[in-house]
Amino acid sequence: QSDTRKRLLELFAEANGEFLSGQKISERLGCSRAAVWKHIEELRKEGFELEAVRRLGYRIVSTPDKVTANEIQLGLKTETFGQVIYSFEDVDSTQRVAAKLAHEGAPEGTLVVAEEQKAGRGRLDRKWFSPKGTGIWMSLILRPPIPPQQAPQLTLLAAVAISQAIQEVTGLVPDIKWPNDILLGGKKCVGILTELQADPDRVHSVIIGIGINVNQTSEQFPEDIRAIATSLAIEKGKPIKRARLIQDILFRLERLYRQYLTHGFRPIKLLWEGYAVSIGKPVTARTLGGVMRGIARGITDDGLLILEDEQNTIHYIHSADIQL
Numbered sequence: 001q002s003d004t005r006k007r008l009l010e011l012f013a014e015a016n017g018e019f020l021s022g023q024k025i026s027e028r029l030g031c032s033r034a035a036v037w038k039h040i041e042e043l044r045k046e047g048f049e050l051e052a053v054r055r056l057g058y059r060i061v062s063t064p065d066k067v068t069a070n071e072i073q074l075g076l077k078t079e080t081f082g083q084v085i086y087s088f089e090d091v092d093s094t095q096r097v098a099a100k101l102a103h104e105g106a107p108e109g110t111l112v113v114a115e116e117q118k119a120g121r122g123r124l125d126r127k128w129f130s131p132k133g134t135g136i137w138m139s140l141i142l143r144p145p146i147p148p149q150q151a152p153q154l155t156l157l158a159a160v161a162i163s164q165a166i167q168e169v170t171g172l173v174p175d176i177k178w179p180n181d182i183l184l185g186g187k188k189c190v191g192i193l194t195e196l197q198a199d200p201d202r203v204h205s206v207i208i209g210i211g212i213n214v215n216q217t218s219e220q221f222p223e224d225i226r227a228i229a230t231s232l233a234i235e236k237g238k239p240i241k242r243a244r245l246i247q248d249i250l251f252r253l254e255r256l257y258r259q260y261l262t263h264g265f266r267p268i269k270l271l272w273e274g275y276a277v278s279i280g281k282p283v284t285a286r287t288l289g290g291v292m293r294g295i296a297r298g299i300t301d302d303g304l305l306i307l308e309d310e311q312n313t314i315h316y317i318h319s320a321d322i323q324l
């Protein structure tokens with residue numbers, strides 16, 4: 001991922017579909033016309049459709065539905081999130097790669113994304129189905145100055161940003177199911193996995209893993225999850241450009257994250273409640289300690305679920321699977 005290439009894509013983004021002359025490009029990038037041509041050829045190989053017209057120069061006709069660094073960075077409006085991207089055709093799990101990068105000192109905002117995961121995972125080592133080319137499988141490295149027990153708030157923050165982005169890009173209004181699911185029509189289209197590297201009093205890094213079913217048809221889901229899973233395309237009735245959605249998610253994540261660091265979890269919590277489905281309703285919570293039934297009363301300022309059982313006792317739940 002060369003710097004020149006990134007600046008070339010920025011130029012095309014500024015040009016907004018208009019022609020850019022080879023001369024102008026080479027001046028702005030400080031490289032030769034021949035080098036410009038080479039970069040253009042590389043973009044074409046990645047599936048960018050570029051028109052070249054004598055005297056006018058180059059213009060972007062269409063961008064591929066790929067989740068490469070180039071695709072994501074063309075038009076990305078963030079300051080740090082996604083400014084460094086590692087993209088792969090396939091990977092075991094973007095979480096593992098991101099954890100390794102974080103350990104090696106990768107800066108906040110570094111994004112790992114793959115077209116396919118061979119060993120995508122959910123919580124408690126459950127499998128996350130991540131087929132090639134149809135979903136968003138990505139992990140974002142954060143380095144928040146917060147104590148470890150506040151890290152669950154970031155799952156909720158991510159859920160809000162993703163829900164907003166889905167709403168913006170598709171027009172569909174998703175529901176958030178505490179703690180880490182986003183649903184459309186009662187079925188799961190997004191799963192979030194937050195993992196941290198921390199000392200007892202200090203977080204070194206938080207890796208936000210985001211899995212989104214974008215363009216799968218229902219036949220493409222394995223039988224065991226077909227009844228509970230859906231994709232944005234199924235709900236919307238037409239395919240969605242993944243890179244566009246990633247850009248929107250990164251933009252909103254960055255904005256909410258800044259707000260979170262300056263004003264705390266309160267404002268995020270309000271937004272979260274606006275999308276939450278389970279609040280005020282009877283739910284079953286399966287935790288590692290057992291099964292509990294009750295009414296979900298809301299979440300605490302730390303992001304824990306408040307559950308009131310049949311004896312009117314209040315329980316604070318850190319982690320569970322919720323059935324409505």
Ligand code: BT5
Pocket residue numbers: 092093094095096117119120121122123124126127128129130136137138139180181188189190191192193209210211212213225228229230
């Ligand atoms: C989650 O776990 O929902 C978190 C999923 C996080 C996936 C991302 S993708 C990028 C990053 N890299 C990774 O390796 N992981 C993260 P959990 O709440 O435990 O839900 C897992 C359950 O969801 C499974 O046991 C299945 O029942 C169901 N499931 C598996 N794949 C699914 C899919 N593609 N869509 C909907 N449901 C699925």
